[in-house]
Amino acid sequence: MHLKKLIILFLCLCSFAVQSQNEYKRWSDIIRKSDASWFASAEAKKIAENVLLYQRDIGGWPKNIQMQQELTEKQKKDLIALKKTDAETTTDNGATCQEMLFMSRMYAQVKDERYATSFLKGLNYLLEAQYANGGWPQFYPLKKGYYTHITYNDDSMVNILNVIRNIGDETDYYSIKPSKEIVEKCKKSFEKGIDCILKTQYKQNGVLTAWCAQHDEITLAPANARAFELASLSGYESAKIVLLLMSIEKPSPEIVTAVKNAVAWFEKTKITNLQEKRVLNDAGKINDKKMIPTQNAAPLWARFMDLETNEPFFCDRDGIKKKSLDQIGAERRNGYSWYTDAPKEVLKKFPDWAVKNGTRVGASEKKIVNYITVAQDGSGDYTKIQDAVYATPAFPYEKVTIYIKNGIYNEKVRIPEWNTNVVLKGESKENTIITFDDNFSKIGLGRNSTFYTYTLLVEGDDCSVSNLTIKNTSGERGQAIALSVVANRVKVSNCKLLGNQDTLYLSGKDAKQYFKDCYIEGTTDFIFGGATALFENCTIHSIKSSYITAASTPEGTPFGFVFKDCKLTANPEAKDVYLGRPWRIYAKTVFINCEMGKQIKPEGWENWSKPEAEKKAFYAEYNCSGEGFQPSKRVNWSHQLSKKEVAQYSIENILKDKIAKWYFL
CATH class of the missing domain: 1.50.10.20 (Glycosyltransferase)
Structure with a gap:
């Protein structure tokens, strides 16, 4: 019997070794x-x-x-x-x-x-x-x-x-x-x-642009290579060149000029109305490539662009320029990379690089680089965040970054529905602070006054907020929202959301929202609303004994609030904290792999005097830890998920949308 076990172990080790050896081919x-x-x-x-x-x-x-x-x-x-x-x-x-x-x-x-x-x-x-x-x-x-x-x-x-x-x-x-x-x-x-x-770096009508894949070693002019690789401006090779230049500490004025002009050229030449479709054979290899007209597609750049007009072109082995990919033979069409998204990395990094290297984006350049700086000392484009929002274009095709330098901005900020694709990015989470002190009584607009109390309101889809503190400073004076998100595909990362009652409001029709690496604190129902929202690696801090969540998930919605790998903490005086109660009877809230402090009440959940919610709401936990995780003492109408059930709670399922994996952007 002992020998048999040794043989099995040996075979397993051999199998592992073979697997390890073949892991990278x-x-x-x-x-x-x-x-x-x-x-x-x-x-x-x-x-x-x-x-x-x-x-x-x-x-x-x-x-x-x-x-x-x-x-x-x-x-x-x-x-x-x-x-x-x-x-x-x-x-x-x-x-x-x-x-x-x-x-x-x-x-x-x-x-x-x-x-x-x-x-x-x-x-x-x-x-x-x-x-x-x-x-x-x-x-x-x-x-x-x-x-x-x-x-x-x-x-x-x-x-x-x-x-x-x-x-x-x-x-x-x-x-x-x-x-x-x-x-x-x-x-x-x-x-x-x-x-x-x-x-x-090639000059086009006296203006610096990008680079060719090859340059003559004597004249430095763009040069031909293989028959189908004619002299041209390269969307692919130029991207890595610019990233190299941007990585240089203390760049010279010549390097700064080169980068800025290259970025302007990338903005000018991006293609947003085509999407590559790859047709695979049974063996999983590319059988054909097609470019499909698509409105508002993710940006692409051609590998080869005309030196004078920037128009993309394509060549077969005969070296004759063609205007579209479908005009060349299958061998070259499918055996070569004619489009690239490599310059996206340049455009993503350029705003921070520009600030670091003192290349303030002037008014004439905003339309090119989609970048606006807010600084209270006057070193940016605006001194107020709301003025920067007013300056952003309506429904832009690309992200518009509003970079906010350190400071305390005492203002009420609204990103309207028509200002989509806004990136609100602070210089640092600790020192870039947006604060205001509206509350229910101060607003005084009737029973719905809560929804007007926000410090920051995001109504535009496809927005992201990062490296900020967003605070409602009204104190314990009733409902007072710090951040209100009533939009779809909104990502909030590395932020501090500070308030008391109703700190964070999440809503919007069929809205999906993603919170990552955030600190959120409050007193009563301080995370509330009807959106589908995923919280990952967040700290959820209760200031006093009350309720953390108050979901109002619409009937039939597969997910409501989902907390994964979060830490639930509290002030010492907060000794009796509920995980949640149903603002509406179909509320859904789930905690997965979360660490729960002793402040969490053993029963966990409360029905808010709505007996019907006990049948229609869905409250659940899985594999949580800490003194506050007492599954055997939870209310009998809550759930402990099985391993099979929790598999449904992947980020892809929770935040699924027609825009593929928007939450990674």
Whole structure:
């Protein structure tokens, strides 16, 4: 019996080992995604022998090699014979740079000096391959044809510069530390590379725009590559170039100018009326690509754009420009990336970069970059948040960021229904504070006065709020809302929502709202309303004994308020706190994997003098913890979810909407 168990355990371990070995099938994934400890394994050491064999004596490696594949003895002999040659050594498709990273990760775990030597030979190869003007060819030693051009294609030069910079800055990214002489060489090499990038930025009618995938190594002009890769402005390669420039600390005025002009070009050339549809065969491979006209589609950029008109074009192997993807043959149509969304990352990071580097967005540029700064000291575009909201366009196609610098903004702010796609972003959660003191009695507009008491009101769909404190300072004077959200697809993250009764109101027809990493405090019913709302990793703090939630979920709505991985805390005087009561009888509130303090009453829930709610409301918990989690003492009409039931409470199900995964945007 004991032997049988050992055999089963051995088979399981073998199975695990095979599974682990095959987890990443692509060479690049093995390098970047494997755990650090894996590089000390026998499997890693075996692969390292292959990598050493593939490296030529000149220091570079060939491209598109799956180096983890086992070699025959003949293949090993052939590779040894090739080492003295410079056959196909390149930086294209990540070659050389990625093998250097592999050797660094190996050396960090196994102090085999062959790994360090291999890395340093690769570094010397990169330094030797650089042109005097700062650029790099695709192949070195030089190979006849377009391979001699300065190559931004597939991020080749950006990859090299990232390696060179890490060495020059003496970071800990690589485990192998070159000599001071090499470090100084890398610093100069990086400066030359950036200078080359600035000199190759294409001017269109005297205005800086973007870059081509290849530039002539002598004239620096845009250049052709393969027959279907004509000289053009590149939506893909330009994105990584700009991100590299934006990553430079204390950028020069020339770098700032280059970035701003490139961003303006990205805004000008984005495509928002097309969506790529990929048709797959039974094997899961792309059978066909089609561009479908779609209103308000997520932005795309063409890989190739005309140097003078910015119009996208497409080529077959005959090198003849075509205006649409469906005009070229299936082989090139499906075997090449003609569109990209890479510049989205640039546009996402640009607003913060602009503020950090003192490039205030002037009035003439707002329409281009969709960015407005609010600062009380006058250094922004406006001193009041509401004035910035008034300045945002109605129903814009792209996000409009209102960046709020630190300060206490004593104002009542409304983002109207027509101001969709607004990003309200504070400089810091602790020091960017929106505050007002309206309450039910002060408003005095009758029985519905509560809904006018907000400090911040969000009515526009597809808005996000982050890094802010939103506070109603009226104190215990009845209902007083800090944040009111009556819109769909609204995300609130890293915010503090402070108030007493009715701190947070959530509503809107079929509205879905997402709260992540927030601190929310109050007294009575301080999270209330009829929206579907997911709270993740939030702290829910009760100031006194009362009720946390008061949902008014509409009948037939699958989810109401869902709290996942939240922490329920309280002031010392708050000793008897209910999880919730039904504002309307179909209320739904669920707590999953939450930590509940001792302030939570054993019965958990209350019916608000509505006996019918005990049959129609849905209150539930799953796998919670803490002194306040007493499932056996809960009211008998509440529920403890099963493992099968809780599987339905995924973020995808709760916040499902026609806009795919909007909550990650």
